[in-house]
Amino acid sequence: MKVFNGTAVFGGVAFGRISIYKRNEQTIKREHIQDAAAEIKRFEDAKQTAISELKGLYEKALKEVGESHAQIFEVHQMMLDDLDYVESITMMIEDQKVNAEYAVATTADTFSNLFASMDDAYMKERAADVKDVSERVLNVLCGNSSGASVVDEATIIVADDLAPSETVQLDKDKVKAFVTMFGSTQSHTAILARTMNIPALINTNIELLDEYDGKEAIVDGFTGTVYIEPDEDTVKVMKEKQEKDLARKALLQELKGKESITLDGQKINLYANIGGVEDVPKVVQNDAEGIGLFRSEFVYLNSNDYPTEEEQFAAYKEVAEKMRGKKVIIRTCDIGADKQIDYFNMEKEENPALGYRAIRICLDRKEMFKTQLRALYRASVFGKISIMFPMIISVDEVRQIKEVIAEVLAELDAEGIPYKECELGIMIETPAAVMVSDLLAKEVDFFSVGTNDLTQYTLAIDRQNNKLDSIYNPHHPAVLRMLKMIADNAHAAGIWCGICGELGADLELTETFLKLGYDELSVSPSMLLAVRDKVRKTDVSKVTLREELQ
Amino acid sequence: MKQFTYVITDPDGMHARPAGALVKAASAFTSNVTIEKDGRAVDAKRIMGIMTLGIKNGQEVVVKVEGEDEEAAAAEIEAFMKANL
Numbered sequence: 334m335k336v337f338n339g340t341a342v343f344g345g346v347a348f349g350r351i352s353i354y355k356r357n358e359q360t361i362k363r364e365h366i367q368d369a370a371a372e373i374k375r376f377e378d379a380k381q382t383a384i385s386e387l388k389g390l391y392e393k394a395l396k397e398v399g400e401s402h403a404q405i406f407e408v409h410q411m412m413l414d415d416l417d418y419v420e421s422i423t424m425m426i427e428d429q430k431v432n433a434e435y436a437v438a439t440t441a442d443t444f445s446n447l448f449a450s451m452d453d454a455y456m457k458e459r460a461a462d463v464k465d466v467s468e469r470v471l472n473v474l475c476g477n478s479s480g481a482s483v484v485d486e487a488t489i490i491v492a493d494d495l496a497p498s499e500t501v502q503l504d505k506d507k508v509k510a511f512v513t514m515f516g517s518t519q520s521h522t523a524i525l526a527r528t529m530n531i532p533a534l535i536n537t538n539i540e541l542l543d544e545y546d547g548k549e550a551i552v553d554g555f556t557g558t559v560y561i562e563p564d565e566d567t568v569k570v571m572k573e574k575q576e577k578d579l580a581r582k583a584l585l586q587e588l589k590g591k592e593s594i595t596l597d598g599q600k601i602n603l604y605a606n607i608g609g610v611e612d613v614p615k616v617v618q619n620d621a622e623g624i625g626l627f628r629s630e631f632v633y634l635n636s637n638d639y640p641t642e643e644e645q646f647a648a649y650k651e652v653a654e655k656m657r658g659k660k661v662i663i664r665t666c667d668i669g670a671d672k673q674i675d676y677f678n679m680e681k682e683e684n685p686a687l688g689y690r691a692i693r694i695c696l697d698r699k700e701m702f703k704t705q706l707r708a709l710y711r712a713s714v715f716g717k718i719s720i721m722f723p724m725i726i727s728v729d730e731v732r733q734i735k736e737v738i739a740e741v742l743a744e745l746d747a748e749g750i751p752y753k754e755c756e757l758g759i760m761i762e763t764p765a766a767v768m769v770s771d772l773l774a775k776e777v778d779f780f781s782v783g784t785n786d787l788t789q790y791t792l793a794i795d796r797q798n799n800k801l802d803s804i805y806n807p808h809h810p811a812v813l814r815m816l817k818m819i820a821d822n823a824h825a826a827g828i829w830c831g832i833c834g835e836l837g838a839d840l841e842l843t844e845t846f847l848k849l850g851y852d853e854l855s856v857s858p859s860m861l862l863a864v865r866d867k868v869r870k871t872d873v874s875k876v877t878l879r880e881e882l883q
Numbered sequence: 884m885k886q887f888t889y890v891i892t893d894p895d896g897m898h899a900r901p902a903g904a905l906v907k908a909a910s911a912f913t914s915n916v917t918i919e920k921d922g923r924a925v926d927a928k929r930i931m932g933i934m935t936l937g938i939k940n941g942q943e944v945v946v947k948v949e950g951e952d953e954e955a956a957a958a959e960i961e962a963f964m965k966a967n968l
Binding site: 401404405407408411412415416417418444447448451452453455456459462463654655657715 | 894895896898899900902903906907926928929930931932934935937939940941
């Protein structure tokens with residue numbers, strides 16, 4: 334068994350035989366020609382042939398992967414018809430009396446270098462497009478036939494990188510995975526793999542050796558691993574992983590795009606919890622209606638010093654944009670307790686869970702807090718951002734927060750920096766906040782219950798102490814009564830409330846949450862569809878709350 | 884000459900596909916159409932040029948239309964950008 338690793342761009346497990354993708358490498362020679370007009374005609378004819386081939390690819394892609402992915406082949410046709418491109422070629426032929434092949438290859442290099450030098454990952458990919466369309470013209474000029482041979486069974490394509498025209502020519506029924514040595518998450522291979530719902534690895538440390546051709550292999554698109562000639566144990570483990578994944582995907586197909594609504598018409602917003610920008614693809618794949626908890630700690634944890642406003646702004650903006658107008662609730666810095674950071678220089682505490690943490694640090698170290706708030710408000714114009722504050726125990730804290738926000742907004746106004754009004758909410762994760770939730774509800778736009786801390790504080794049980802596992806019961810009536818009180822107080826004040834702790838994904842309690850009237854559940858992306866499934870099977874009018882909640 | 888400015892609101896910016904669609908929209912008219920970013924103007928009927936501007940979300944572009952059908956062309960292109968970019 335041989336094992337190679339790459340970056341996974343789409344999850345899934347695939348079995349198949351390896352097909353090493355090889356293309357005709359052509360060496361272009363500069364040749365002197367006599368008749369420039371005839372040479373230009375050769376180019377024009379080749380260009381027309383290439384364009385009609387691209388029209389064919391457009392039709393094929395349209396059928397197989399849909400309009401939005403097929404459009405690239407229309408763009409390719411336009412590239413070949415682009416006057417800058419065509420003039421560059423014809424002028425070279427005319428002025429330098431060179432052969433069409435050389436003029437095309439040189440022009441392709443010029444344009445692709447122009448794109449490759451741009452400061453934009455997506456535009457860099459266009460360099461590959463220019464090369465690809467030019468290659469097509471060159472193939473016509475040289476009389477080569479291009480195309481891939483996919484054998485008549487499940488195939489794993491292994492290549493250095495694949496151009497869109499190459500991927501679309503593959504037989505989609507047979508191709509089960511892509512493995513490339515290069516490429517980016519923006520590359521066509523990656524985009525196509527996501528559309529085709531098949532695993533793909535890029536930047537893989539594999540070589541294109543003939544000896545791999547035709548060998549059995551497994552691609553694990555979750556870990557980014559490819560196994561060539563896998564042993565029995567690996568096959569067994571991977572088969573199980575594949576089955577689980579297929580079951581999840583079947584559920585996804587069934588529930589994707591469907592509303593999270595009960596049999597009797599009660600809607601709930603189903604959002605996802607994330608810990609960083611890299612989680613967003615999972616959120617989108619699992620069809621979340623928004624992000625209910627974006628833990629901003631990662632910007633602090635992935636850093637050796639306080640993260641700058643720009644660093645934070647870039648991360649928040651990226652997530653807001655990628656969610657395309659769906660709600661993104663970002664929780665401000667929740668450092669302390671079990672999340673410690675060296676550069677915060679915090680004194681060792683006897684009892685960190687009850688110590689200097691989260692909003693307590695933020696209200697004490699205001700400059701740091703203001704930096705984060707500025708970044709959040711600046712990012713607000715790029716999507717729909719809500720801001721949420723952790724570890725609240727009093728109305729006074731909320732007022733202090735609002736004062737800091739007012740200062741930040743006044744600064745942004747003075748600097749002429751645009752921002753949008755953001756919904757402001759708080760985490761309800763202390764018994765104190767529960768007990769004054771009627772008062773807090775008048776101060777904020779929403780509540781989100783952090784059940785992990787709320788359970789630990791309510792039951793006075795350290796959730797990190799294994800010895801106490803048997804009595805750590807998140808279904809404890811004390812916790813559930815608090816959940817009822819929170820929802821009642823929120824709704825009495827006309828604000829919405831949700832749950833973003835682990836309990837939110839507890840399917841045994843989904844009916845209870847619905848009956849209590851929770852407006853939102855935010856769960857890990859992998860749990861989204863299971864919860865949606867449960868919601869859609871619930872008839873709230875038939876749910877009876879357990880005795881202690883009545 | 885007709886002229887308008889537009890701020891891109893598409894999160895992906897002016898990428899290959901919208902650029903292609905813009906070329907199509909502009910090519911439907913006989914007027915000369917240019918699109919300008921940070922003082923650099925390119926022909927809106929040429930896709931490579933548009934893509935080399937690397938227009939991103941939040942950036943402002945100036946579109947200038949000159950020719951017989953400039954009135955209709957400017958209106959059409961502005962509507963196209965509002966709807967797609």
